Amino acid sequence: MSEPVRSRSLPRNNTFSQATETVLREMVLDGTIAPGARLNEVSIAAQLGISRGPLREAIQRLSSEGLLTVISHRGAFVRTFSRQDIVELYELRCALELHAVRLACERATDEDLDELDAMLSDTESRIRESSAHAYPQELDFHLRLVLVAGNQALMRAAQDVQRQLALARSMSAKRPMRARAAVIEHADLVAVLRSRDVEQATLMMSRHLDHSMHSALSVLGLPQDGATEESDTAPDSE
Amino acid sequence: MSEPVRSRSLPRNNTFSQATETVLREMVLDGTIAPGARLNEVSIAAQLGISRGPLREAIQRLSSEGLLTVISHRGAFVRTFSRQDIVELYELRCALELHAVRLACERATDEDLDELDAMLSDTESRIRESSAHAYPQELDFHLRLVLVAGNQALMRAAQDVQRQLALARSMSAKRPMRARAAVIEHADLVAVLRSRDVEQATLMMSRHLDHSMHSALSVLGLPQDGATEESDTAPDSE
DNA sequence: AAACTGCAAACTGTCAACAGTTGGCAGTTC
DNA sequence: GAACTGCCAACTGTTGACAGTTTGCAGTTT
Numbered sequence: 328m329s330e331p332v333r334s335r336s337l338p339r340n341n342t343f344s345q346a347t348e349t350v351l352r353e354m355v356l357d358g359t360i361a362p363g364a365r366l367n368e369v370s371i372a373a374q375l376g377i378s379r380g381p382l383r384e385a386i387q388r389l390s391s392e393g394l395l396t397v398i399s400h401r402g403a404f405v406r407t408f409s410r411q412d413i414v415e416l417y418e419l420r421c422a423l424e425l426h427a428v429r430l431a432c433e434r435a436t437d438e439d440l441d442e443l444d445a446m447l448s449d450t451e452s453r454i455r456e457s458s459a460h461a462y463p464q465e466l467d468f469h470l471r472l473v474l475v476a477g478n479q480a481l482m483r484a485a486q487d488v489q490r491q492l493a494l495a496r497s498m499s500a501k502r503p504m505r506a507r508a509a510v511i512e513h514a515d516l517v518a519v520l521r522s523r524d525v526e527q528a529t530l531m532m533s534r535h536l537d538h539s540m541h542s543a544l545s546v547l548g549l550p551q552d553g554a555t556e557e558s559d560t561a562p563d564s565e
Numbered sequence: 566m567s568e569p570v571r572s573r574s575l576p577r578n579n580t581f582s583q584a585t586e587t588v589l590r591e592m593v594l595d596g597t598i599a600p601g602a603r604l605n606e607v608s609i610a611a612q613l614g615i616s617r618g619p620l621r622e623a624i625q626r627l628s629s630e631g632l633l634t635v636i637s638h639r640g641a642f643v644r645t646f647s648r649q650d651i652v653e654l655y656e657l658r659c660a661l662e663l664h665a666v667r668l669a670c671e672r673a674t675d676e677d678l679d680e681l682d683a684m685l686s687d688t689e690s691r692i693r694e695s696s697a698h699a700y701p702q703e704l705d706f707h708l709r710l711v712l713v714a715g716n717q718a719l720m721r722a723a724q725d726v727q728r729q730l731a732l733a734r735s736m737s738a739k740r741p742m743r744a745r746a747a748v749i750e751h752a753d754l755v756a757v758l759r760s761r762d763v764e765q766a767t768l769m770m771s772r773h774l775d776h777s778m779h780s781a782l783s784v785l786g787l788p789q790d791g792a793t794e795e796s797d798t799a800p801d802s803e
Numbered sequence: 804a805a806a807c808t809g810c811a812a813a814c815t816g817t818c819a820a821c822a823g824t825t826g827g828c829a830g831t832t833c
Numbered sequence: 834g835a836a837c838t839g840c841c842a843a844c845t846g847t848t849g850a851c852a853g854t855t856t857g858c859a860g861t862t863t
Contacts, residue, residue, distance in 0.1 A: 341637040342846065344625075368815070378848045379815090380618065387582075387622045391629030399579040400815060400854050415718040418668065419661075422719065426660030480653040481660065484722055580816065606845070616818045617845090638824050638845060 344381035348388050355394050355405050355494060362498045366395070366403045393491045408495040410549040416492055417540040421533065423485045424469060428516075428532045430476035432525045439475045443517050446471060447510055454506050465509050466493065492543070499547050505538070512538070582619035586626050593632050593643050593732060600736045604633070604641045631729045646733040648787040654730055655778040659771065661723045662707060666754075666770045668714035670763045677713045681755050684709060685748055692744050703747050703777075704731065730781070737785050743776070750776070 351371075354360050372382045386403045389395045397403045408416075431439075450464040466489050473485045512535045519528045544550070589609075592598050610620045624641045627633045635641045646654075669677075688702040704727050711723045750773045757766045782788070 344846080345637070367813095369813090380621075380847055380849095383618075383816090384622060384625045387625040388629050391626050399583070401856095402815070412718070415716045418664070418716050419718045419722060422660050422664030423657075425664070426656070430656065478653045478656050480650070480657045480726075484657060488718075582816075605843095607843090618817055618819095621846090639826095640845070 342381065343375075343377045344384040347375060347377065347381055348385040350375065351382075351385050351389055352392075352394065352490075355389070356490065356497065358497050360405050362405045362494065363407045364405050365401075366405070368402070392487055394494055406491070406494065407498065408491075410544065410547075413492070413495050413543060413547070413549070414540070416488055416495070417536065417543070420485070420488045420492070421536050423481060423488060424473065424536065425529050425532055427473040427476040427478075427481060427485065428520075428528050429525055430478060430481075431472055432520055432523055432528050434477050435475045435520060437521075440517055440521055443468070443471060443475070443520075444514070447514050447517070450506075451510055454510065462493075462496070462506070465506065468513050496543060496546065505542050509535075509539070580619065581613075581615045582622040585613060585615065585619055586623040588613065589620075589623050589627055590630075590632065590728075593627070594728065594735065596735050598643050600643045600732065601645045602643050603639075604643070606640070630725055632732055644729075644732065645736065646729075648782065648785075651730070651733050651781060651785070651787070652778070654726055654733070655774065655781070658723070658726045658730070659774050661719060661726060662711065662774065663767050663770055665711040665714040665716075665719060665723065666758075666766050667763055668716060668719075669710055670758055670761055670766050672715050673713045673758060675759075678755055678759055681706070681709060681713070681758075682752070685752050685755070688744075689748050692748065700731075700734070700744070703744065706751050734781060734784065743780050747773070747777070 351366075360366065366386065368379050368382055368386075372379045375382070386395060386397065390397045390403065394406055395403045396406045446464075446468055450468070453464070470482075470486065470489065473482050476482075512531070516528065516531050516535065519531055589604075598604065604624065606617050606620055606624075610617045613620070624633060624635065628635045628641065632644055633641045634644045684702075684706055688706070691702070708720075708723065708727065711720050714720075750769070754766065754769050754773065757769055
């Protein structure tokens with residue numbers, strides 16, 4: 328551990344700080360740094376072959392994004408999620424994506440909807456081959472839908488929430504999950520969007536997200552309903 | 566300009582970095598640093614009597630929050646808003662606060678609603694004295710409502726959006742605005758919340774936000790509807 | 804043996820200096 | 834006079850070192 332290891336080399340972003348943000352986010356989301364783990368600044372900086380300055384700046388941004396929890400004089404921890412946190416994130420996701428559906432219902436062009444359908448058939452064929460890796464595609468569909476809604480601020484917010492949920496999910500071993508069911512629900516949603524029926528579309532999205540949340544809670548081994556249960560693998564903010 | 570001026574002294578937060586974030590946010594929101602202006606790191610650090618390290622960390626966080634725009638090798642600028650930006654922020658605010666109303670309709674206790682009414686009569690009496698400074702109170706009511714919805718993630722998101730809109734508003738001289746009308750609309754909303762009528766409550770909030778947006782656009786001297794018009798006082802992110 | 808005290812190592816917070824980039828200005832050319 | 838070129842000042846990006854805090858352990862006490 329004496330020379331720049333850089334097992335994951337820095338992308339060609341303009342500054343070390345930006346590149347480090349990207350790399351760190353990946354390392355957190357794919358579990359290279361486990362949830363609840365502390366980020367040792369000197370060791371990570373050494374691994375990336377940079378100094379602590381740009382690393383700390385990247386940490387601040389990821390903390391604002393909700394992926395890290397920074398505690399004064401103790402360090403930055405990969406965020407962990409209580410059942411309550413996940414329910415709240417799903418409620419927030421509901422707020423964002425239901426509104427996205429409303430907007431998309433007005434604004435989506437037929438080409439937009441065609442592309443969404445194309446995504447779905449692609450996902451479907453991949454599932455036929457190996458049922459793994461279906462979750463990222465699930466997220467991609469939702470983000471694409473928000474994109475179609477044509478609102479950058481909304482898009483950014485939705486992206487942040489999804490990243491947090493992806494991290495929460497990474498707290499457990501990934502299971503094949505309900506990929507097939509999700510694809511069907513997506514397809515039905517697109518069909519309703521074509522008919523421009525806002526009421527029906529929001530209703531379907533609402534149900535879909537509800538299914539998704541229960542699936543997530545079960546994957547995480549958390550009770551589907553019940554009293555609040557605090558996570559204790561990482562301390563809360565001060 | 567040789568010694569620590571500290572016209573605005575740092576609060577007793579744990580670290581310089583955190584304290585600086587708070588102070589900088591205030592300076593941006595109250596116009597001490599004008600929208601579109603560049604933040605000179607050395608001069609601000611000198612003013613606050615700290616070095617550039619913690620200052621830069623604070624800048625990163627405020628950039629994630631949407632108050633600053635950072636451009637590599639050129640600096641951090643107080644964000645400016647195009648008409649499109651404001652419309653998008655209002656759409657996002659709609660998504661968040663309409664959902665907050667739905668949740669509040671289920672969860673708000675009678676005491677919560679009493680407190681909201683108390684806030685309103687307080688605001689009302691202040692308006693009677695001097696019609697100025699009504700805008701912060703307007704925001705407080707909305708945040709309080711989101712708080713009643715009982716979702717921290719939602720609260721954080723709503724707070725971010727409101728801060729950005731407050732900054733956008735600061736781009737123009739503050740006018741007394743439609744404070745009276747807003748208070749009435751708020752009071753009506755609380756009344757409907759008491760009857761637990763979700764449909765009616767969301768409808769009212771929706772209309773209220775629409776009024777608010779048009780008022781904001783007019784205060785900013787932007788067309789109420791029409792083609793996109795880019796702001797040009799500060800460059801966009803790269 | 805359990806609890807408390809004090810030290811030491813490890814780590815974060817902060818600083819001051821160095822390096823690289825940008826933008827503008829003076830001088831030159833056409 | 835306008836456009837171009839090259840330099841210089843100002844500023845951001847990054848670094849390595851120093852300072853203060855936390856945490857765990859060894860030693861002591863009850």
